[in-house]
Amino acid sequence: MDKTTQSESKSQRVIVFFICENVNAEPRIQNMRDLLGILEKMLYIEYKLHHGASAMIDAETEKAIHEAFEALRPICVQLAREQSLANVTQLRECLSKVHPLAFQPLQEYLLFPLRLILKQSKSANHDFYAEVLSTMASIFSQTQTSSWDSFTDVFTSVCLLLSSPNSPGKVATMPEELKLAAVTALDELIKSADNQIQEQLYSTHFLPALGHCVSILLLLAQNETLRKLQVVAMETLTSLSSSTDSSLKFKAGDTFASFLPGIATALCKIITGDVKQGHSVTTVAIETWLHVVTLVLGDANQSSSSHSDECLNEQLRQLRVHRTPKWIKVSVEKLKLILEKIKPTKNHGNWRVRLSMMKLADALLSNCPRSLEKCVLLLLEILVSGVGDEYEEVSRRANKGLVQFEALHSSRPLVELLAHNLFTMASNLPRDIRIKSDEEKLATLSLFAQYCLILGPRLSAVFCSVSHLQRVFQALIQTLEFDCSHIHVIQERGGDLHSIVVNPALSDAKRPRFSFKHFSDDKIFHQTKIICQLLGCYGNIDLLLDHCLELCHQSTLHRKQVIFILNHILLGHFGFHGLDLHHISSSSLEEDVSQRDAIIHSVLQSYLSPEFFKIQTSSFSDEPVRIKKSSLEYLNSNVVQICLLLEGIGILAKKLGDPNAFISQSAEITLHEVASACGAKDMQELLHANADYLIESISQHLRLFSTCAAQVLRVLLSLIGPLLLPQVEPTIHEVFSVLDEHYLDQAITFIPVLHALLQAILTWFPPKIEEQGSSNMESEFRLSIQEFSAWFAELHRLHRVADLEEEEDLGEGVDENGREIEEEEEEEQKQEVPLHVSLIVEILDRCKHLLASSLPRLRINVLQTITLAFKALSEHKNTLLPEVHKIWPSLTQRLQDEEAFVSIEALNAVTTISIGSREFLRQRLVKDVLPKLSSTLRQLCPIGLKAGDAYKHTVNCKLQLCILSNIGPLCVKCEVSDDALMAVIDACLPYLSSQQPIILQEACVAAFCDWMQLDADLIYYVLWETHCPRTPEPPHLCFSPVPFKSQESNEFAKNVNILLQGDLRT
Known part of the structure; x- marks a missing residue:
């Protein structure tokens, strides 16, 4: 193309842009279609002049461009004549069908009606302008902008659209969708700019417009709630500071140095903002912050930072910052404070954010080691925190950064820096552990551990310093x-x-x-x-x-x-x-x-x-x-x-x-x-x-009355099996000897040993549990058969005795032989007594003398031991009954002990013995036990009336509960008479009152249910006498009604009704 043609093409462009700039301002121009016709002709002539002589455009491509032009021309004309949403939508749909090579030559023609819309007053709805901006973004994404006038026109129009006309420095009030479309169009416009446009973009005379755009983007990123809008705004800021030409990076660095304080501060607020904003916003903010800081403070971008300022305007030249060493030093000091605020983000809950922090620290250590020398410790701390991250990508990137730093600076400075950081953390740890939240404490300790892990074997050299060793231990x-x-x-x-x-x-x-x-x-x-x-x-x-x-x-x-x-x-x-x-x-x-x-x-x-x-x-x-x-x-x-x-x-x-x-x-x-x-x-x-060794050692220490030996013997007895019982027997006899000689001083130490032995015996030789029938009728039938069998056997024995007495011909020799046989049987029985049974008898012989001890704790231990002993003897009746006879008087005295807990344990022991002995103790139970229990219940009954919830925690309540829980099974197992049962009922009846504590009421109801097994008619009558819910009807006219004196509603009504819900006589 010759100079004449170039001049003519340039003139045509000037005319076109003159028309575009003045189409709204010039009222004399009325026919928009004429304008478009002129524009079409000029653009087509320019296209033919520019591309017709080029051998690179083949005929097929030229045909596709021509077809695209013919298809788009009527739509553009229609849009210029009638600016409506439908026309814009039609244009966008048509663009999706156009050949990609047709966009570049037709860029200005396609943008012309859209730019007209943006320059007019914003009277249409927001959806219309959003569609216009989206269409422009689509055009820019497939073209390259080489016209500075077109670039500045669209750039300024979009920025003014986003700015508030009434409040300078603020974003205009409009829907988020329109803002998103505008920022997206701006982003695509910046990306489409060629090197010449970028060079003018970073020039001094364009600095105000660029600053205005940066402030708008930061406001959108900070204040908007739509995450996508925030992300696009920050990505546009990244695009604005990016240059494909390496020679322009120095100029871009100088230009954005003016905006560094505002960008770093604003993005810092976004990075440290609420986690509800989402990890994508935080991640993009970190990446944008890193990009701008690296651009301005990167060591490689400062060597050619001085350049001639082409702007002659003094005010504009004052806006530009010169990156002198002094300015860098001051900026780094302020940037360090911002980095301190960003640092906690290394513990973010999302791994992608933590990965971005690792990338930030790695990139700054690699690209800005000289300018950010004062921030090296902070950046190393960020990398160290990621070494042990649970996500492999984060830990890999952190390790990679540390390895690179160590390779660039040798290992010694790294060790010194890590040791210094470890010392600083140890100094601050006592304060941090008191004032920080649990999450921050965990993060601090995790970082502390990572320092130790990274130092590894070199930690030994660090602790050669006394101050380091003491400081770390004091912190822990x-x-x-x-x-x-x-x-x-x-x-x-x-x-x-x-x-x-x-x-x-x-x-x-x-x-x-x-x-x-x-x-x-x-x-x-x-x-x-x-x-x-x-x-x-x-x-x-x-x-x-x-x-x-x-x-x-x-x-x-x-x-x-x-x-x-x-x-x-x-x-x-x-x-x-x-x-x-x-x-x-x-x-x-x-x-x-x-x-x-x-x-x-x-x-x-x-x-x-x-x-x-x-x-x-x-x-x-x-x-x-x-x-x-x-x-x-x-x-x-x-x-x-x-x-x-x-x-x-x-x-x-x-x-x-x-x-x-x-x-x-x-x-x-x-x-x-x-x-x-x-x-x-x-x-x-x-x-x-090791039992033999332990037993021998225990025996030696027992002679010295060692408390530890007694505790070890307890452990040994609880864990060994019955096969070792003969081996332990001598040691147990030594315990008996100590108790016999020093029972006043050593009983509290050695009674627990006997208790442990009885627990072990119960484990080794558990008593058999009688099987119960599947129904009450079967159990009653089985019981009647057993009673009949026992009665028949007793009758048969009496008959034999009577027959023997009548036989006078039997001599004395027969009687002697009979006595010899009985003695032999007794001797055999004595010889057949198992070892553990004989030990139990010896334990009981020692315990009965300690029931009168002055120490309540010892009396409780002794009673618990007696209870276990009689449980273990439940199957050995020949041994059980004589021992019961020996211990009974001392045991019943403890039922009314001055310490309630002693009385509780005594009652547990009596219940265990009575259930095992049954009819053997029936008379003694009625004579010695039931009156004392009834007396205790009567004495304590007024105390619990209308008591609060705290009463159930008192010792009196526990004693009452123990008596009421045991007295029912006790009477049933021993089959007490109706007279004795009636005396007990009189003592327990007040506990059916609703004014008593709930737990005592429930225990009393359970006791009445047990007594029903003895005499259901008696219980039925007592309950009706206590509370009469209704007058019972006689089964026949020949019977007269039975009068009951109780009221229809009283304090016993609730529990009596519970007991009367079933037919108690069945």
């Missing part, structure tokens, strides 16, 4: 401050050895739960354990061990925390941490056996010292250790310390029988772990294999 000690103020720690009772879990896999369920002052989340607790285990895995074990033991001996205040830390340091050192350490090996793998044994010996020696282990855990005066202080917090602290010691050591079965539940459960778990470590299948197998 203050973080793990135990809460010892709860009463349940010493209140919860343990020592129930028969509830021990034999299966080690189930032992974790019984592990005591520690309470901490500064957190309650189990995840935080787990993270602290990981930190301690990492210290043991990578640290110098000798140094750590010496430091921990020194801290333990220096002060008792933090001893519990130090023991906890040391326990998990040992777990980490010996490889029991369960952590995935990848390629990093533990230092303990190269450790020899002698060094390991020395460590274990040192720890056990300290843990088992009296200073650590023999401490007060109960407020009872008969504890073996005498301590002056016994405050609640002090006792709780000691309990926690014992549990922590048990977690760190092994074979302390003596604590398995501790009365405190926390200590006994910790000991149980420890014994399980020791059994597993020794190759035993379970704890029971371990004790069986």
Whole structure:
């Protein structure tokens, strides 16, 4: 194309743009169709001049362009004449069918009617303008804009459309759909700009318009609620600051340096905004922030930052920022504050956001290491936090960033930086653990663990610094401050050895739960354990061990925390941490056996010292250790310390029988772990294999009245089988000897041993349970058959006795032979008494003398032991009945003990004995027991009337409940007479009152149901006498009505009606 043609083409463009600019302003131009005709002709001539001589456009392509022009021309003309939504929609539909190569030569022609619409007053509806902008976006997406006038015209029009005409600096009030269409069109316009347009876009004279556009986009990204609109606005900002030409990046960096404070601050607010905005908004905001910061502060973009300013306007030149070293230094200091606010986003709940943070830190460390030197620690902290992320993409990107940084800067600076950060975190951790939320605490501890993990074997060198070692331990000690103020720690009772879990896999369920002052989340607790285990895995074990033991001996205040830390340091050192350490090996793998044994010996020696282990855990005066202080917090602290010691050591079965539940459960778990470590299948197998050693050791310590020996014997008895009973028998006789000689001093220690023996006997030789019939009729029929059989056998025996007396011819020799046979049978019976039965008899002989002890706790233990003893003797009637005869007087005296809990245990013992003896105790029961129980019920009855809910927690209520629960089965099993039953009913009847506590009413109703089995007619009459719901009708006229004096409605009505719902006489 020659110069004349180029000049003519340029003139035509000027005319076209003149028409476009003045079509609304010039009233003389009336015929829009003439204008379009002129424009069509000029554009077509220009197209022919520009492309006709080109060999690159083949005939087929030219034909497609010509066809597209012919198809679009009437639609564009119609749209110019009639600006309506239908015409715009028709144009857009037609564009979807046009050949892609036809868009570029027809760009200005297609944009002409659309630009006219944007320049007119906005009188149409919003949907119309949204469709116009969407059509323009479609055109720009398939073309390249090379005309600066067209670019600025559309750019300015869209920005003015989004701006509020009445409130400068604010976004116009319009639907979100229209805003989205406008921003999308602007984004496509910017992307379509060629290098010449971009060069002018970043020029000084266009800086105000560019700043206005940036502010509009930031306002949309910050304030809009439509997520897609926010995302597109930030993507448009990224497009606005992007350049395909590397030579323009320096100019773009200079231009956007003016906008850096506003962009960084606004995007920071979006990044740290509410999580409800969605992860996509946060992710795009991080990417946009990173793009702008890298563009302005990237080390590679500053070498050619100085350039000649082509603008002659002084005011415009003052708007441009020059990226001098001083400006960069000031900007980085402010940017560091913004980065501090963004940093917590590394713990975002969505992995895509965390991945974006890893990319941000990696990119800034790679592209801006010199300019952002003051932010390196912050950026490293972000990368370190992602190393152990649960999502592989996040952790991989974090590791990649650290590896690249280490390769660029050598390993020594990285170690120094990580150690410095670790020291800083340890310094701030005590404050953070007190004031931050649980989520922030967990994030901080997780980051702490990642530092230890990344330092790895180099952690040992870091701890050579005394300040680092002390600061880390002080941080962990203050973080793990135990809460010892709860009463349940010493209140919860343990020592129930028969509830021990034999299966080690189930032992974790019984592990005591520690309470901490500064957190309650189990995840935080787990993270602290990981930190301690990492210290043991990578640290110098000798140094750590010496430091921990020194801290333990220096002060008792933090001893519990130090023991906890040391326990998990040992777990980490010996490889029991369960952590995935990848390629990093533990230092303990190269450790020899002698060094390991020395460590274990040192720890056990300290843990088992009296200073650590023999401490007060109960407020009872008969504890073996005498301590002056016994405050609640002090006792709780000691309990926690014992549990922590048990977690760190092994074979302390003596604590398995501790009365405190926390200590006994910790000991149980420890014994399980020791059994597993020794190759035993379970704890029971371990004790069986070492029973001879344990029994011998126990016997030696029993001679010294050792409390620990008694506890170990309790554990042994609860876990061994019946086959070892003969082996344990001598040791049990030693306990009997101690009780015989020192029953006043040692009974409280050794009665629990006898209790454990009886529990074991009941486990080894359980009494048989009588099978019940499938129905009441079958059981009654079976009972009648048994009674008849017994009666018939007794009758047959009496007849034989009578026959023998009548035989006078029998001499004395026969009688002597009979006596000899009976004596032999008795001797055989005595010889056949099992070992466990003879032990039970000896236990009962000791217990009956201790029922009058002055210690209520001892009396309760003795009564519980007696109850178990008679349960175990229930099948040995020949032994049971004589023992009942011996112990009965002392036992019944305890029914009215001054301590209500003693009376409760006495009643339980009497009930057990009476059910086992039945008719043997019937008369004694009626004479010695029932009157006392009735008297107690009458005395306590007025106390419970109209009592509140708190009464059910009192000892009086518990005593009443125990009597009412046992008195029914007691009368039924012993088949008391009607006179005795009536006396008991008179005492229990007031408890049917609705004014009594609910639990006592329910127990009384259950007792009446039991008595119905004895005499349903009597109960029926008593209930009708108490409350008469209606006058009973005689079954025949010959019977006279039975009068009842009770009222139709009284306090007994509710419970009596419950009992009368069925026919009680059936």
